[in-house]
Amino acid sequence: MNILITGASRGIGAAAYAALKADGHNVRGHSSRGSDELIAGDLMEHSSPRGIWDTALAELDDQIDVLINNAGIYEAVADNVTDEEWHSAWQRMLRINLQAPADLCRLAVSHFLDRGGGGRIINITSRAAFRGDSPQHWHYAAAKAAIVGMTRTIARGYAADGILAFGVAPGFTVSEMTDEYLSGRGGAKIVADIPLGRVGTTEEVAEVIRWLSVDAPPSATGTIVDVNGASYVR
Numbered sequence: 001m002n003i004l005i006t007g008a009s010r011g012i013g014a015a016a017y018a019a020l021k022a023d024g025h026n027v028r029g030h031s032s033r034g035s036d037e038l039i040a041g042d043l044m045e046h047s048s049p050r051g052i053w054d055t056a057l058a059e060l061d062d063q064i065d066v067l068i069n070n071a072g073i074y075e076a077v078a079d080n081v082t083d084e085e086w087h088s089a090w091q092r093m094l095r096i097n098l099q100a101p102a103d104l105c106r107l108a109v110s111h112f113l114d115r116g117g118g119g120r121i122i123n124i125t126s127r128a129a130f131r132g133d134s135p136q137h138w139h140y141a142a143a144k145a146a147i148v149g150m151t152r153t154i155a156r157g158y159a160a161d162g163i164l165a166f167g168v169a170p171g172f173t174v175s176e177m178t179d180e181y182l183s184g185r186g187g188a189k190i191v192a193d194i195p196l197g198r199v200g201t202t203e204e205v206a207e208v209i210r211w212l213s214v215d216a217p218p219s220a221t222g223t224i225v226d227v228n229g230a231s232y233v234r
Helices: 009-023 048-059 083-114 138-161 176-185 187-192 202-214
Strands: 002-006 026-032 038-040 064-067 119-124 163-170 224-227
Touching: 002 048, 002 119, 009 026, 009 038, 038 048, 038 163, 048 083, 064 083, 064 202, 083 138, 083 163, 083 224, 119 138, 138 163, 138 187, 138 224, 176 202, 202 224
Parallel strands: 002 026, 002 064, 026 038, 064 119, 119 163, 163 224
Antiparallel strands: none
């Protein structure tokens, strides 16, 4: 399969990128700055999603079978900052964690339809979409909840065309994105909230992404898979 994954330079994205390549797929990854292997694209720029998509499409012989929207940020903003700081933080969060994935989903759906249907989209959301997050992360939880709604809308709207959409909702994982936050709140407190007794690994989440990208049956479209050690169950 030909696969595009955003946010592939570290954490869950890097693990999923490696797992899919090891599985024998043609994978193109993205990161903000890019590298010899990864396509560059700052998701704060409105033109970036199309630039990333077009570059990947050209490198994959004009066929993408799977889009994985993994890139995202996890930045705090206090509820008592100035209006300007508040709005700036929300704008940045929603631009990177919601609008850019939506833009890429739109391009993927259009591509899948143009070639006669068929294709998969995997959007990385969070347990925060369902249980909320800290008082410093209203905007993060809101963006991730919107990703769930978007994913289910795509699943319902395009299933007849063979276009499948799935979500993955991790809890805390050991990665560069969460290291500072985990340390700040105290690892013991976080682990105490996880019935499994430990924080998840990026490799565990990557395996779920790999399965949804390649092996999940079509009837599972619209599913959001929780990977959080039972710290949130539905």
